[in-house]
Amino acid sequence: MEKIITLEEAVSKISDGMTVMIGGFLGTGSPDLLVDKIIEKGIRNLAVVANDTSFPDQNIGKLVVGKNVSKVIVSHIGTNPETGRQMNAGELDVVLVPQGTLAEQVRAGGAGLGGVLTPTGLGTIVEEGKEKVVVDGKTFILEKPIRADIAIIRASKVDRKGNCVFDKAARNFNPLMAMAADTVIVEADEIVEVGSIDPDQVMTPHIFVNYIVKGAK
Amino acid sequence: MEKIITLEEAVSKISDGMTVMIGGFLGTGSPDLLVDKIIEKGIRNLAVVANDTSFPDQNIGKLVVGKNVSKVIVSHIGTNPETGRQMNAGELDVVLVPQGTLAEQVRAGGAGLGGVLTPTGLGTIVEEGKEKVVVDGKTFILEKPIRADIAIIRASKVDRKGNCVFDKAARNFNPLMAMAADTVIVEADEIVEVGSIDPDQVMTPHIFVNYIVKGAK
């Protein structure tokens, strides 16, 4: 099964209205070529799950500015004023989630768990409308798993089977999202032969990865 | 803070009646010297959380044979006939847990989550006496987090701060248990200088590790 495809082929897997997970943290570790291609193709009405909406001129930030997105589920929008503007204008649905909760929700989506029981958000507006579960006298918010149609992630080194290695702080949400989407596309800074990554150092096993595109590096 | 201590000092942290997590899978990746020292010291009445009770002549298996243990929380006892004999004779309390549930319970204990919502065990005796939670129409068993007083784990390479690297299939429960105990002691096949492990390849960050003992290798 050949997983390496062109950018054009990769983005053809993404349609208007899909839920898309995008790896990265303020742009670090985000799949830049894939996002640029989404904008070029004019795909719209996407629901994006990501840590943040980055900066206006970077990755997810550009998707917001380009109005390719109708909903974002993120922990932070402060670095992208356009996200706040669209939210206040009623043009963009913004769901804000505590970062650790978001990470566990994505992990739960990938791990077949029914939800996440977290103390984070208790006594705040985050708990509004959510079920609470008491375990041994302690109260937790039940946060639901999150899955997506597509995850687009970025890795520094990927073998031709799809085993991924991430570099430094570019790891962040990437390995979690790779587990939680029906289709996973990785933008690889470097594509290497199978067998050249030490099996102990694989961070995302190849079985999670459907397609590989070569990044710009 | 010097973390490297002697075997004698390490085992002095363990007292009769404690709950002890022990890494390993049928002995692979288990801390052999620490377990032998527990037996030598005659520590008794331990509650052991582990994947299995290994073989009678190996690691946790020896603890069972030596009657150092009054309770085990494990997924499998089939390779150690003595565990079954003690269980049937009413000498040992055996709690059997599906392996994936056990892994998540330990992880939840370490990650501050209130519990695990899993479909595993539905319709079986595993669900007996347990709360169920329905999320979006699907039913899950609520399994509680597990923590321990002490975790004793095994790593192949550990730096003097406590950063751990595990080797091949010896990883198993070790990194999970390192997160879920009040005190964590790692038996290191090799102790290396701080800075000699690539920060991208650390599998258990040093902040989880309280003490390091040199293994037999």
Next chain:
Amino acid sequence: MADVKTIIAKRVAMELNDGDLVNLGIGLPTLVANFVPEGIDVTFQSENGFIGMGNAPETGAEIENLVNAGGLPSSVLPGAAFFDSAMSFAIIRGGHLDCTVLGALQVDAKGNLANWMIPGKKVPGMGGAMDLVTGAKKVIVAMTHTAKGDIKILEECTLPLTAKGQVNLIITEMGVMEVTAKGLVLKEIHPDLSVEEVQAATSAKLIIAPDLKKMCL
């Protein structure tokens, strides 16, 4: 008659597809790896913590810390990846495993499986079996049709269940049975046997597929 185990393992192998991730239980199911059809790429998981499992190494060529879920020496193929037990069962529970092949003490017309304990006699524990049967996309029971004459394919299991309603296919030396909403459908039959002979060895009422085929030995 050709070796019974070989007949079963060969037939199971025909169920595997290119790109599949497969987990083989201990014993008979392990033999399936020897019969993967040429030209397809199947990845085997060992639930103690890796994918890309290869054959057992020859005596003397064992690799330290590399054992399978039965604790026996194992090997990995190029492109393998090691991980911890939480990741291993995230793969299993999260629906990333295409197929699991297990033995049974009993299996029934509703797809219930019992393979982890005989109360008062033998309680090895469920190990990873409950997660495997609950999480895998396709669950194949591979076993001899009867156990020394005792019937194992029942209208309803009497032993404690491993999972409820999760079995998809039962493959024995006598035939191939699919679990459907209406009951067990006999889809293939050993060329030397009559339908009556198979039914006589089966408590569950067999529905005979209109296009009943001869099993390929």
Next chain:
Amino acid sequence: MADVKTIIAKRVAMELNDGDLVNLGIGLPTLVANFVPEGIDVTFQSENGFIGMGNAPETGAEIENLVNAGGLPSSVLPGAAFFDSAMSFAIIRGGHLDCTVLGALQVDAKGNLANWMIPGKKVPGMGGAMDLVTGAKKVIVAMTHTAKGDIKILEECTLPLTAKGQVNLIITEMGVMEVTAKGLVLKEIHPDLSVEEVQAATSAKLIIAPDLKKMCL
């Protein structure tokens, strides 16, 4: 008067202990790293995915994929470790973080904190703040006592909360206040100020510690 931010950061640093894992919020709290007392070893976490954070690199010496949680270039010290966002927040939520230092829009006598949104005006999102304040063993609010004359230390917060009852200590240029069951106890005061002056800048009723000390500048 010495630089206000320096006074605050220096005083916060005195709260750190040998072996602590500490997370510093963006802005003023970041300065704390410059004043860690000699002879103690403190590890800093960056919640986007590492521990062992060092100083910001000089211009031109930035390291690819190495940014802090504010997206700014960062560095790591020997013994650092990178991980994904789920692990990062397992550390935070799981009680492995000894101390978090954050700014506030408002903080109150009950230990409530508001620092993530001003409804209708500014909604940057909570990022990791809710998890940090909920999970850290010790929560220190480090901020200027008032915001351009506006009072920030209240009897009860009026802005949406970040977390309920989690703040332990408030450190400003005017003094050090501990959150207790009875209310805010003023434990240290700026040497140039009177208790009345501090109370005048504070809405919450201050309880004056019997052993009220002069703040060490």
